[in-house]
Amino acid sequence: xxxxxxxxxxxxxxxxxxxxxxxxxxxxxxxxxxxxxxxxxxxxxxxxxxxxxxxxxxxxxxxxxxxxxxxxxxxxxxxxxxxxxxxxxxxxxxxxxxxxxxxxxxxxxxxxxxxxxxxxxxxxxxxxxxxxxxxxxxxxxxxxxxxxxxxxxxxxxxxxxxxxxxxxxxxxxxxxxxxxxxxxxxxxxxxxxxxxxxxxxxxxxxxxxxxxxxxxxxxxxxxxxxxxx
Amino acid sequence: xxxxxxxxxxxxxxxxxxxxxxxxxxxxxxxxxxxxxxxxxxxxxxxxxxxxxxxxxxxxxxxxxxxxxxxxxxxxxxxxxxxxxxxxxxxxxxxxxxxxxxxxxxxxxxxxxxxxxxxxxxxxxxxxxxxxxxxxxxxxxxxxxxxxxxxxxxxxxxxxxxxxxxxxxxxxxxxxxxxxxxxxxxxxxxxxxxxxxxxxxxxxxxxxxxxxxxxxxxxxxxxxxxxxxxxxxxxxxxxxxxxxxxxxxxxxxxxxxxxxxxxxxxxxxx
Numbered sequence: 001x002x003x004x005x006x007x008x009x010x011x012x013x014x015x016x017x018x019x020x021x022x023x024x025x026x027x028x029x030x031x032x033x034x035x036x037x038x039x040x041x042x043x044x045x046x047x048x049x050x051x052x053x054x055x056x057x058x059x060x061x062x063x064x065x066x067x068x069x070x071x072x073x074x075x076x077x078x079x080x081x082x083x084x085x086x087x088x089x090x091x092x093x094x095x096x097x098x099x100x101x102x103x104x105x106x107x108x109x110x111x112x113x114x115x116x117x118x119x120x121x122x123x124x125x126x127x128x129x130x131x132x133x134x135x136x137x138x139x140x141x142x143x144x145x146x147x148x149x150x151x152x153x154x155x156x157x158x159x160x161x162x163x164x165x166x167x168x169x170x171x172x173x174x175x176x177x178x179x180x181x182x183x184x185x186x187x188x189x190x191x192x193x194x195x196x197x198x199x200x201x202x203x204x205x206x207x208x209x210x211x212x213x214x215x216x217x218x219x220x221x222x223x224x225x226x227x228x229x
Numbered sequence: 230x231x232x233x234x235x236x237x238x239x240x241x242x243x244x245x246x247x248x249x250x251x252x253x254x255x256x257x258x259x260x261x262x263x264x265x266x267x268x269x270x271x272x273x274x275x276x277x278x279x280x281x282x283x284x285x286x287x288x289x290x291x292x293x294x295x296x297x298x299x300x301x302x303x304x305x306x307x308x309x310x311x312x313x314x315x316x317x318x319x320x321x322x323x324x325x326x327x328x329x330x331x332x333x334x335x336x337x338x339x340x341x342x343x344x345x346x347x348x349x350x351x352x353x354x355x356x357x358x359x360x361x362x363x364x365x366x367x368x369x370x371x372x373x374x375x376x377x378x379x380x381x382x383x384x385x386x387x388x389x390x391x392x393x394x395x396x397x398x399x400x401x402x403x404x405x406x407x408x409x410x411x412x413x414x415x416x417x418x419x420x421x422x423x424x425x426x427x428x429x430x431x432x433x434x435x436x437x438x439x440x441x442x443x444x445x446x447x448x449x450x451x452x453x454x455x456x457x458x459x460x461x462x463x464x465x466x467x468x469x470x471x472x473x474x475x476x477x478x479x480x481x482x483x484x485x486x487x488x489x490x491x492x493x494x495x496x497x498x499x
Binding site for chain 1: 363
């Protein structure tokens with residue numbers, strides 16, 4: 001335990017570094033996946049092509065991708081940007097499929113009625129389609145957040161600092177506490193991000209809260225007859 | 230007034246939904262389109278607000294071809310009520326009703342205040358305003374749907390099987406409510422149903438449609454019962470059977486009206 005007390009600063013710093021790697025990747029994968037998922041949802045042809053592509057992406061071993069990326073990006077192997085790009089790609093592998101499912105899950109009746117109300121195509125997307133896809137998008141984003149935080153540790157193997165550095169360093173120097181601290185911090189960070197996402201979701205989508213959905217069937221007053229003035 | 234002139238709709242897969250329809254839907258009256266599924270009644274309705282564009286022919290509102298009007302603009306001026314209410318599940322009841330006025334640029338405060346008045350109009354308590362649609366019963370959702378359809382005080386109200394998904398008791402209630410509202414508001418209502426009883430109850434003009442999107446007969450309910458245009462219509466409205474095939478039986482000098490099964494339907498008023 002002595003190691004932990006004397007290295008608390010370092011653990012704290014690595015948590016921040018780890019966040020700086022994961023959060024941009026999580027956000028970028030979400031931002032890129034939503035439009036791609038929407039295209040996949042719109043066309044049957046695009047659906048099979050795009051989803052096969054992202055499935056393929058997920059099949060690429062992470063270490064191989066980390067090492068191959070610099071050849072494409074021209075950055076050095078140890079650049080954190082490489083890691084962020086790789087994590088973004090892995091996030092997209094999960095998120096594109098979920099985004100397509102999320103748009104598929106929006107009720108056609110509701111969209112038709114929105115059109116009948118007089119929403120333009122773009123208005124309908126931002127005001128009706130995207131918010132209604134929200135709950136499924138959020139469930140995908142939660143998976144991406146947790147898996148990105150955990151996957152970011154692999155960067156330590158190629159020399160990009162993260163909480164994973166506690167594993168590699170702990171192994172090399174035989175400090176068990178350091179390894180455990182790395183694992184616990186990674187899990188805590190993943191759970192923390194998940195907590196934030198759940199609460200942001202509740203704020204943005206109050207209508208999807210379970211307590212809102214469950215009160216249906218409770219007797220509600222119907223005024224018998226009121227004349228129009 | 231809504232007028233269809235030689236309107237045909239063929240979908241890309243070759244299905245002819247509507248075939249050469251000519252019909253006039255008079256203003257301030259309820260026209261009910263009735264037929265089994267596949268008769269093109271919903272397609273016909275959706276051509277009025279350009280949810281569907283005809284392959285050939287014209288649809289005119291007060292003499293103007295709807296094809297010349299921007300669809301989004303057109304739809305914001307026509308009330309639309311559909312089955313399962315079609316309410317936006319992520320918007321509170323009051324915001325659902327205020328949807329179209331807000332799209333047309335009415336201020337938020339004004340639109341919300343008017344939405345509350347519309348809750349009164351359709352017989353719902355104002356305490357429901359801040360609920361989400363999923364927190365209402367099916368019948369209440371349909372009432373909100375009607376309120377939303379009326380929100381911009383449109384001349385035309387399109388109703389696509391609006392009471393199709395509620396139980397019979399609520400349905401009867403909603404039908405009476407619509408009759409009351411129509412008596413007060415006098416909209417040009419186009420109503421789609423597959424239920425001939427509902428058509429006869431609500432329609433000033435009933436349009437009976439058959440497979441392939443052709444009109445078999447368009448007339449008042451009385452006229453249809455008295456003079457069904459053909460066997461299909463007679464069969465569809467059940468003119469020769471059950472509760473419509475009434476005849477008189479004399480009991481102690483009074484005329485009792487009985488149905489085909491001999492069950493009393495009422496007394497003949499002299």
